[in-house]
Amino acid sequence: MKSLSIKDIATKANVSITTVSFIINGKAKEKSISEAVIEKVEKIIKESGYKPNQIARSLRTGNSNIIGLMIEDISNSFFSRIARLIEDKAYKKGYKIIYSSTENNVDKAKELINMFKSRKVDAYIIAPTKGIEEDINQLLADNTPVILFDRNLPDVKTGYVGADHFHASYQSIESFIKQGKKKIALVTTDINVQQITERLEGYQKALEDHKIAYDENLVVKIHFNQDEAETMAQIKTLFQTQNIDAVLFATNYLAISGLKVLKEIDRKVGDDFDVIAYDDHEAFELHTPRISAVQQPLEEIAENVIKLVLSQLSKKTKAEQLEIIVPAKLIIRS
Template identity: 65%
Template sequence: MTTKALSIKDIAKKANVSITTVSFILNGKAVEKNISTAVIERVEKIIKDDGFKPNQVARSLRTGSSKIIGLIVEDISNPFFSAIARLIEDKAYKKDYKIIYSSTENHPGKMKELINLFKSRQVDAYIISPALGTEQDIQGLLDEHKPVVLFDRFLPSLDVSYVGIDHFEASYKATEHFLKLKKRNIALVTIDLDVEQIVNRYDGYKQAILDYNGTQNEAFVLKVPFGQEKEATIAQLKELFKQYTEIDAVLFATNYLAISGLTALKEMGKVVDANFSVIAYDDGDVFKLHTPQISALGQPLEEIAERIISLILMQLSSKEVLETERVILSGELIVR
């Protein structure tokens, strides 16, 4: 026989108090409303003993706050996004907020569906690594005065707060490191995707070579189609290294491209050493465990997460629409 779930009315009856009193206790307003400690303890014991769980949507309609923040990323399985998500979750929890998150696979349609889903869950705010073509959906949130912070990818057409690193500077720094090692045939493996951070990574690479060499060989730039299967990417990389045997260093513009690159090199029997250098964008355990260890451009994940949460909480606590902020941090070149 199924036991009927306890309601606020049932709790009030068992505790011999009003429904309003129970509601104040559930919503953290007991002290503010001068409810006695004895009553609070009596109600909380009933709640604990009977396993009462308030309906989150109903609560958000009463209080105007669900204490939930929606996090939308490209791919939660990507080490960069999973690490950021974990840090954001920990920091939000300390401020009494929960995080629900999902991945877009960089599909605008999926992101629109997720925004609508999160709206139905009455989330209080949105943290988004946006896909191209979603400007209108994000603008819709801004028009509704919802707190929104973008990270990793910036959409220039939107007046919205953003946290990210200087991708031009980071890529320039990595390429400059190669050049100082006397590397002169430096390849860039990047994504064929017209988004600001990817474009900036290419521009930083190109500018460093022009500053030191005076000329840049476009043949050494491989643009992999976004979303391409790993096997096809590995085949492309093998072809690049076979065709241009003079390449003596490679900058991979994403961590998953670096993993495909290391796989291709291993299958070709090509060794990463003093004669052939590699730098991966975004650090990860796989690069520390590789033999030899792989140098990487590390993003300050802790600081990124801290600034994101800080901006979101400022928006949530303000009764007015705040001016947007664009926070640009520096990446760290980790030489191994």
């Protein structure tokens, strides 16, 4: 059963397709179509269940009402929760989302941009990887809205929404220091993106401001895509060779691996050994003892991302560089 076209509706209603099109697009009044015709056509549309072919519409108008969402990995709860919020807000405005995971891989990211391009998505929401700057600038040069989130790209001048990782990290370390901790470790990843380097900088600055010498042996950079077993081995080495009394994990999955290690080596989180995880996770609230964490305001991030995208979309002008930095919140538990 072929689906109905505007022509079928026009035939049934004994009017031209122009008239039907005007009615569908709410331009009936503006084009002064008579009430009688409007009613007749609307009735037929309703009865027949006709839905305009969006593909044809896109081809003609040049926009698709689709927003391309590129994230690192949809199965990471930070991204899946943001995705859900963005999805909700976008749908309310009539935009659909095509998403894809970049796995933090430049080549895959470039390929995805090409694929989105050939699908004529109206706008892009990207948690970018390094090396994608030029492709994004190309998009911007073509006047396509692009909003970055989670991690900014210094060489890309467009809207950006992200948490203040530097301060949250600084604050976390400071809270350790105030508890009298001296040997504070940082377990982070080796991906070279702003939101990760800022956490390292916050760590360094807090130590410096409190006159604690930076010791590179206390900073472990875990390779991004490796097995959890290997990650756990590296963390275990840190715990067993360095006499640390506190550790900040720069991502929640690293914290989870770290907590598993602690369990394995039977080291308790408590007065003499404290832990903070960057990005909260349900497991931390449940852990015994409960684990402190830095919470990013997901709702606020999603809200601002959509706000920026929609404003770009309506303006049809060149994107302006507008950074929205939302505060992250350190939740002290236990």
